[in-house]
Amino acid sequence: MASLLRSWILNFFLMMAVIFGKAMAGGYSTPVFRPTAWKLAYATFYGDVTASGTMGGACGYGNLFSNGYGTNTAALSSVLFNNGNGCGQCFQLRCVNSRWCYKGSPIATITATNLCPPNWSEDSNNGGWCNPPRIHFDMAQPAFMKIAQWKAGIVPVAFRRVPCIRRGGVRFAFQGNAYWLLVYVMNVAGGGDIASMWVKGSKTGWISMSHNWGASYQAFATLGGQSLSFKITSYSSHETIIAYNVAPANWRVGLTYSSSVNFH
Incomplete structure (x- = not known):
């Protein structure tokens, strides 16, 4: 019995030493971001097929091409934008329950780079798409056209947060x-x-x-x-x-x- 106890104690301290060693070496950190569950929202688009009208934006990323974001971007309604805390977040979107959706429900992965401001002169269900408390994505047109036909104007979407994959450092x-x-x-x-x-x-x-x-x-x-x-x-x-x-x-x-x- 004493031998088993000594063996258990030795194994315990060996395990703690391995964990502590990995932590000191940077092998452990706080939890890595994981994809969230799918939720429902709506999506529109702004700009044209060149996405030149989407450059800049409220997040301050400047030229989205030279800074690595490209055309796979979107402006978020204020609920998602969250006073700027939503800047840089990545989402997957797919068109659902619309005749304008492409077959197979292809997925577009976008980065939040801008704010879609409220339009209080329009009803929230008829033009004021980004009015609180609506959850809405105003996508760059090339990103929108990956999931639906552009002539739809607005489509229902399923979306989820996903980890951002970037090349190089911050x-x-x-x-x-x-x-x-x-x-x-x-x-x-x-x-x-x-x-x-x-x-x-x-x-x-x-x-x-x-x-x-x-x-x-x-x-x-x-x-x-x-x-x-x-x-x-x-x-x-x-x-x-x-x-x-x-x-x-x-x-x-x-x-x-x-x-x-x-x-x-």
């Missing part, structure tokens, strides 16, 4: 000046979104950044002449990553800096 586009740093966060994988963010200069500790709008965060601090690191927590998965020395000491506003890390 990107940080700088605005502001040496005393006020405004950063647009792009190319975020995993949950795709940001809940909180910190910046650290080579001469400072971690400084909490406040949410400005969309996917932008700001710090009122003297950071000029310092290399900058960032710490980010995902809004959806609560996972945290640290991107060290993203920008050199001679960083400049108007430039975008890339990290080597990203969410799962």
